[in-house]
Structure formats: structure tokens, C-alpha cells
């Protein structure tokens with residue numbers, strides 16, 4: 263079988279994490295099967311669709327490394343195909359015009375509610391006579407097109423994730439609207455989701471529909487449409503929803519929804535793609551958790567997608583991200599860090615690439631997210647420091663000033679300085695003053711960095727020395743005690 267799958271986002275918002283995860287599963291499946299991955303933009307909701315969201319979706323997929331083989335196709339450019347399908351259904355007597363007004367539909371629902379019945383359309387215009395139809399039109403009513411759904415039938419499919427699925431026709435809410443007729447328009451100008459999706463999936467020869475389980479009820483309706491249009495029904499695979507810590511669907515309230523949000527928070531594309539792969543799928547070697555999309559594609563199968571909802575685990579995402587950051591080539595990581603440093607107004611210090619890469623090397627092991635670079639490195643920029651309370655206290659400890667004066671002298675006499683050179687200075691000063699090495703180190707940290715915690719002292723010192731900032735800082739520290 264030729265595998266053809268699609269991701270079909272609606273451009274009514276930025277690329278959503280749920281859509282991105284659905285894209286991951288489709289992409290992995292396509293690549294595993296040597297198939298085709300298609301991008302289709304479902305933009306029929308003209309009021310809420312925006313070109314900038316389409317751009318965001320495309321750039322988000324590209325950022326994550328999921329290139330598409332065909333498309334993007336736009337539903338708004340395929341209205342003729344939908345109209346033709348609607349006409350076919352009308353001609354076959356499988357669809358009809360319904361003239362119910364919103365007030366009539368409301369009343370119907372109110373009655374059903376009062377009788378403790380689930381709201382549904384009661385199919386009242388299914389068998390209108392020509393006279394009745396003409397009368398409604400003479401009244402100026404506009405029609406919608408409804409597709410007939412027999413209550414008595416059972417819709418069964420073998421879901422590739424969930425196994426045998428079965429729906430009763432009577433649970434689908436009555437004959438379904440497949441198109442609206444805009445005011446004053448003779449034709450059915452506004453195809454609705456289920457119809458458009460089926461027409462597209464047929465035309466694009468989609469072999470497998472892989473999407474979130476929130477579409478299960480749509481699948482039942484769509485299978486009826488495939489059959490009505492005389493088309494082959496594709497395979498379906500419904501993937502578990504992404505849940506928050508409380509077991510509810512991940513939503514805006516959880517603070518993040520779009521892939522952009524994750525990018526801004528300092529997650530890298532391969533780490534996020536890696537994490538999304540694990541959101542509902544387990545590798546054949548279940549101990550393996552770090553892999554690129556290409557590596558995952560080699561072993562991906564829908565059988566290993568879980569039925570249960572996938573809980574979003576921030577700690578795990580952080581851990582995966584840190585793995586990528588810790589193992590990334592320094593030059594690549596430096597490129598990724600620069601925008602965050604620029605945003606923190608440190609742009610003026612970023613011109614010296616070798617120095618910047620040494621700084622990257624220094625902070626690399628302590629990064630979990632790219633954003634951490636600011637906190638991890640901010641003490642290393644510039645020739646002035648701010649002493650915090652503990653550092654001030656340390657500098658005021660008896661004997662410290664004279665020790666640091668000697669260090670300062672050594673700094674001023676030294677040209678290039680490496681970690682061994684730093685160690686030698688500390689050793690000499692320790693010996694000369696007959697103090698503990700720990701005291702010298704702690705005081706030096708206070709004097710160079712203004713704080714008692716921070717990145718590796720010797721390496722930091724080397725970086726400061728390369729810029730000539732160590733002497734200035736120590737002078738300033740000594741002057742303030």
C-alpha cells in the first residue's frame with residue numbers, strides 16, 4: 263500500500279502543541295513507510311483564519327524538522343470540489359435541503375432537554391415535498407444541506423491505535439449539516455468540516471488518517487460520507503490527547519499552547535520533537551528516550567502508540583532539553599544562545615567569537631533551557647561588579663584585603679592567563695600569607711564575581727582576564743571595603 267498521510271491544521275492560531283504532536287506521528291509514520299507527508303491548511307473558517315497563522319504553522323513545522331512532501335493545499339482553493347461532492351450527494355438523494363430557522367432548532371433542543379433527551383436534529387425536513395420546499399423559499403428562508411444518517415446503522419472500524427471501534431448511527435446527532443448557504447447565494451457556498459475533510463482525503467488519496475482522539479465522533483460521520491461518495495475508506499489511528507498534571511486536556515490555562523511558546527522558553531527544536539515523540543509512543547527499546555526524528559522514524563509504528571492520555575511532564579522535557587544542550591557542539595550552541603543574550607541587553611559583549619565560545623563551554627553543563635544562559639553567565643560580562651551582602655562580608659574578613667592585593671598585583675604582572683596560571687597564583691598567595699586555600703578561593707570569588715556562587719571560578723577568571731576585567735573588578739572590590 264502506498265502510504266499517504268496528512269497534517270491538516272486550521273490557521274486560527276499559532277502552531278498548537280497538540281497539532282505539532284499529531285504532525286510528529288504522521289511524519290514518523292510516513293518516513294517509516296517510505297510514504298508521503300502532506301500539509302493541508304483547513305482555512306474554510308474565513309472569519310478566524312489568518313495568513314500569519316499559516317506562516318507560523320509552516321515555520322513551526324520546519325523549525326521542528328518536519329518537512330512536507332506535498333502542499334500546502336488550501337481548502338479555500340478547493341470550494342469547487344466540495345460543491346461537486348455536495349451536488350453528488352443531493353443527486354443520489356443522500357443529502358437534502360433543510361430550512362429550519364435557528365429559532366426552530368433552539369425550540370427543538372429545549373424540548374429534548376426538558377424530556378431528558380440528548381440534543382439532536384430530528385430530521386424533520388428529510389422528506390419535504392416540492393410544495394413545502396417552495397413555500398419555505400418563498401418565505402425567504404435560507405437552507406443548509408444535511409447528509410442523511412440512519413439511526414439504525416452501526417459504524418465499525420478497526421482503529422490502528424484503539425482496536426475495534428463501533429458507533430451507533432443514532433448517537434451522531436441526526437442528519438448532519440455538510441454545507442451552509444450564505445445569504446443570497448443560490449449555491450451551497452460554505453462546506454463544513456466533515457465534508458471538506460472527506461473530499462480532500464479522497465482527492466489526496468490519503469491512506470491513513472492519524473489524528474487526535476477528539477475526532478473519533480467525526481470519524482464515524484466521515485466513514486458514512488466516504489461510503490456515500492463511493493470512495494474507499496482509509497485506515498484510522500486516533501492518538502491520545504495531551505493531558506496536564508491534573509489529567510485534563512492541556513490548554514491555555516497551563517501557560518503554553520503553541521510551539522512558539524516552547525521556543526521562547528528556551529527549548530531546542532530537536533529536544534521538543536524528541537519529547538513529543540514520547541508523548542503517547544514508546545520505542546521498541548523502551549529504555550531509549552533520546553533520539554532524533556530520523557532515528558525514531560526507523561523504529562516507529564502505530565501499534566506502539568498508547569491508548570491512554572499522555573501526561574505532559576515538564577521535568578522530562580527539561581531533562582531531554584538538557585541532554586541536547588550538554589551534547590551539542592559548542593559553536594552550534596553559541597549560535598542558539600546569542601539571541602537570549604541579546605535580549606538580555608548583553609549584545610555589546612558578543613563580538614568576540616572565541617571568547618564567547620569559551621563562555622558557552624563554561625556554562626554548557628549547567629544549562630537546562632537556553633534561557634538559563636543569562637542567569638548562568640551574567641556575572642561574567644563587563645569590568646564592574648555588584649557586591650552582594652555575603653560577598654561584602656567575605657571581603658571584610660580579616661586578612662582578605664591584603665591577600666587580594668597580592669592577587670591583584672599578580673594579575674597586573676601576568677600577560678596571558680590559563681587555569682594552571684590561576685592555580686599557581688592562588689598557591690603562591692596562599693603560601694605567602696599562611697592562610698587556607700579555601701579562604702583565598704572564596705575571597706577571590708567574592709572579589710571577581712560579587713557573589714559567592716557561580717560558574718567554575720578558575721575558568722571564569724580566565725575569561726575575565728582575557729578581557730582585562732579581572733584587575734578592574736578586584737580594584738573596585740578592594741576599594742569598597
Ligand code: GLU
Pocket residue numbers: 269270271272304459472473477
Ligand atoms: N482541522 C482539523 C484540526 O485542526 C483537522 C482534523 C483532521 O485531521 O481531520 O483539528
